[in-house]
Amino acid sequence: MQEVIQVNVLNREDDLDNRIYKLESLINTAGGKSIAYVSQVVEKVNPRFFIGSGKVSEIKDLAKKLEIDTVIFDVELSASQLYNLEEELKLHVVDWTSLILDIFAQRANTKESRLKIKLAQLKYQLPRLNKWFSYLSRQAGGIGTRGPGETMLETDRRAVIRDIKSLEKQLKDVEKTKITNRKSRDNIYNISLLGYTNAGKSTILNGMMHLYGKDKFVYSDDLLFATLDTSTRRLDFSNTKVTLTDTVGFIDNLSKELNDSFLTTLEEIKFADMLLIVIDASLNIDHQIKTIEKAVEDIDLEDKHILYVFNKMDKIDDDFKVKLFKRDKDRIYISAKDEKDLEKLKEKIVEIIKKDYKKVSMHIPFSDGDVLDYLMTNYDILDTKYDGLGTIIQFEISSEDMNKYGKYIESI
Secondary structure (H helix, E strand, O other), X not given: OXXXXXXXXXXXXXXXXXXXXXXXXXXXXXXXXXXEEEEEEOOOOEOOOXXXXXXXXXXXXXXXXXXXXXXXXXXXXXHHHHHHHHHHHOOEEEOHHHHHHHXXXXXXXXXXXXXXXXXXXXXXXXXXXHHHHHHHHHHOOOOOOOOHHHHHHHHHHHXXXXXXXXXXXXXXXXXXXXHHHHHOOOOOEEEEEEEEOOOOHHHHHHHHHHHHEOOOOOOOOOOOOOOOOOEEEEEEEOOEEEEEXXXXXXXXXXXXXXXXXXXXXXXXHHHOXXXXXXXXXXXXXXXXXXXXXXXXXXXXXXXXXXXXXXXXXXXXXXXXXXXXXXXXXXXXXXXXXXXXXXXXXXXXXXXXXXXXXXXXXXXXXXXXXXXXXXXXXXXXXXXXXXXXXXXXXEEEXXXXXXXXXXXXEEEX
16 A cells, blocks of 8 residues: 555644544545644645645655655645645645545546546646646747747647537436436336445445345445445335435535536436435534535425435444434434344335325226236235226325326225
8 A cells, every 4th residue: 555644734623633534534545545644724825835834844854754755635735836845845745636536536437437537637637737828828928938838738728628528528428318217217216325425325225235125236345435436226115116326425625626526426316206315423413414405405305305314323322412413304323234224214214205195096997907017016005806897906105106197096
């Protein structure tokens, strides 16, 4: 594993332990090992180095002593700050955004995620190229300042803009395919998992797959950004058919380019009937909830059921404080590694799904066997009878299907 020094830049309100944990976790995910920690509270950003020059000297001495050649910051640095730090330290300097992009590039497995990461990388590079181009343009007033360097940089800038437009077009084509795939799931109740990276979303999905599904498992590990791909699996909750979709996890301090790319991965929740907002109960709960709710505030959630899933309760000594959150909402407290807790989660989901169901009696003619097959497959039938014209069934039905198959209803 590549050994690095991590640098945490804080304001006075920040929790140092939490900042150290997040950066160290990302470094581990990228395949590195943090062997020294340096931190500084920065109230006014140093335009040359971001941090103070004295702290830069401290890092330089520490790197020399430990024989380390890479330093990783938990903030985004400008092009000039990166250059100045590398020149001063004589080390490879990685900022927060570059680190996340590196992890994304390693872990993107589908065509869509690879396209999105490539797009985010180019959007990250473009303003840096623009800065250098602007700098050269200002200098181009005297002998020796014009030439192939400036021409090559402008060529690179145009190539990046061209590639960005190409990737955006390819992503639109991918979205058209996804819309077609979603239509094939129109008759199935769709549930999306939402939450911070490493909150346990993939573990919940895999646990549910083990108990109630037949599809293949998704990759899961105790890492930040263990998976970057949106994965959808079909589950059978005793004749309540659902799809469960795992989305990319949240992370703090994303650049605008990365944040825009990340938010597009949340498009899937627009098509969900229910959201499971997964909270890591062992970390800063209030911050997680506020960040997630802010991210989805522009998405119409009015007709969606929301269940707050407080996960990792096995890591909590006193659950009283945890249970103070979201008392007016549907919520459940689990450990995703406990099968009994996953069974409780399944029962809670079914309870919410059936909250708006109505008990009906339907008379289905023999000629409409496809309708009978759909209802028998997707609902728990309470009673079945036959007459000379067709089948009479009693069961609890969703409002959507009641509108669709209302002509068969005999009584409610």
